[in-house]
Amino acid sequence: MKKSAHSHAHDHAAEPLAELTSRLRQKSQRVTGPRQAILALLREHRHPMTNKEIHGALGKGDCDLATIYRSMHLLEEMGMVKRFDFGDGVARFELVTGDKHAHHHHLVCTCCADIVEIDDCFAAELEARVAAAHGFKTVTHKLEFFGVCPDCQQAGHSHDKAKRSRRKPCGC
Amino acid sequence: MKKSAHSHAHDHAAEPLAELTSRLRQKSQRVTGPRQAILALLREHRHPMTNKEIHGALGKGDCDLATIYRSMHLLEEMGMVKRFDFGDGVARFELVTGDKHAHHHHLVCTCCADIVEIDDCFAAELEARVAAAHGFKTVTHKLEFFGVCPDCQQAGHSHDKAKRSRRKPCGC
DNA sequence: CTGGTTGCAAACAATTTGCAACCCA
DNA sequence: TGGGTTGCAAATTGTTTGCAACCAG
Numbered sequence A, B: 001m002k003k004s005a006h007s008h009a010h011d012h013a014a015e016p017l018a019e020l021t022s023r024l025r026q027k028s029q030r031v032t033g034p035r036q037a038i039l040a041l042l043r044e045h046r047h048p049m050t051n052k053e054i055h056g057a058l059g060k061g062d063c064d065l066a067t068i069y070r071s072m073h074l075l076e077e078m079g080m081v082k083r084f085d086f087g088d089g090v091a092r093f094e095l096v097t098g099d100k101h102a103h104h105h106h107l108v109c110t111c112c113a114d115i116v117e118i119d120d121c122f123a124a125e126l127e128a129r130v131a132a133a134h135g136f137k138t139v140t141h142k143l144e145f146f147g148v149c150p151d152c153q154q155a156g157h158s159h160d161k162a163k164r165s166r167r168k169p170c171g172c
Numbered sequence C: 001c002t003g004g005t006t007g008c009a010a011a012c013a014a015t016t017t018g019c020a021a022c023c024c025a
Numbered sequence D: 001t002g003g004g005t006t007g008c009a010a011a012t013t014g015t016t017t018g019c020a021a022c023c024a025g
Helices: A014-026 A033-044 A051-057 A065-077 A124-134 A150-154 B014-026 B033-044 B051-057 B065-077 B124-134 B150-154
Strands: A081-085 A091-095 A105-109 A115-118 A137-148 B081-085 B091-095 B105-109 B115-118 B137-148
Touching: A014 A033, A033 A051, A033 A065, A033 A091, A051 A065, A051 A091, A065 A081, A065 A091, A081 A137, A124 A137, A124 B137, A137 B124, B014 B033, B033 B051, B033 B065, B033 B091, B051 B065, B051 B091, B065 B081, B065 B091, B081 B137, B124 B137
Parallel strands: A105 A137, B105 B137
Antiparallel strands: A081 A091, A105 A115, A137 B137, B081 B091, B105 B115
8 A cells, every 4th residue: 555654643544544543443444454455545535435445455474355344344334434335346445535425426428437526415405305204214326427527528438437337327 | 028019119118218228339248138118117106126126027037147147147247227236135226317306315115115206315425525624536425215105004013113124114 | 111129148237145364353 | 262254166146148949920
């Protein structure tokens, strides 16, 4: 992994790490290298990453892919990361920063897979309405937008990193 | 496959079948037994079904699972069925009825997997707004709600956010 | 006849799991 | 020390694909 000066108390990673540490302790679980590395990586990358991407970014030898899967489950349960599903059959994760911006959605280019974050969520109130209308509780929602980004619109879009939907996004 | 009286012009399945027939012809493709059977089945079942469920409902010997996967891709491309992703790693499909109700969302119980359809979509205008704000085109969206249904609430089931990730909601 | 289709099996890819070695608290 | 963790490999599961037999038009 690209090691940042993570041994100093005032390290940037201190914030999420501190929370991790204390929370893990409460669950009588451990603050291990892989877990720290994953959090550190997600702090830099501000966009959702797949487990495979995380694995690659950490340096093949540093952490096993299976461990990443296990860690993401743990971190998700603890609410430290959020799972996103863009419909291509691969899970993506983002670090949950304590403050606002916590809840947001994405605008994904179906062509180049570029991702834009949409901060304002308006569906919140709907959640309540939907819940009330059908007697459901603890209602949450998933909302993502898909479209073709400016770049891809003009350039006879070269499906560079586009690979969403195990099936071709745009039929060209 | 369970062949319904599909040779009569006034057959219930006539509506979707007729459209299928004509559209397939235009694509110089064929109206086959499996395709008719799938459409007929989706007409009855008004809820999203997984390929495996469709396969089971058609009678193991009637249509191969692979054929169902291929058919769903075709039907999806033709806009006859719509694919939904509830985040559990399994695709679900619903027949697209020509009229309204065409665009709708779901409220899924994370415990018993029961599904309620939400007809009013409010995200439509947001699509336009989001598209304009970021220069994207042909913007669409996916929105689903998750929660605990009335039945499961009392039934003791406290698995609030049951793991819909990969495995069955809650194995109890 | 003939190209689109299907069944079957093998291939794939994402994710999960069993288990022995390992390490943090 | 001991139970949570990890790496490795094998197992699962959803989905796709190669190919020869088959069928709708």
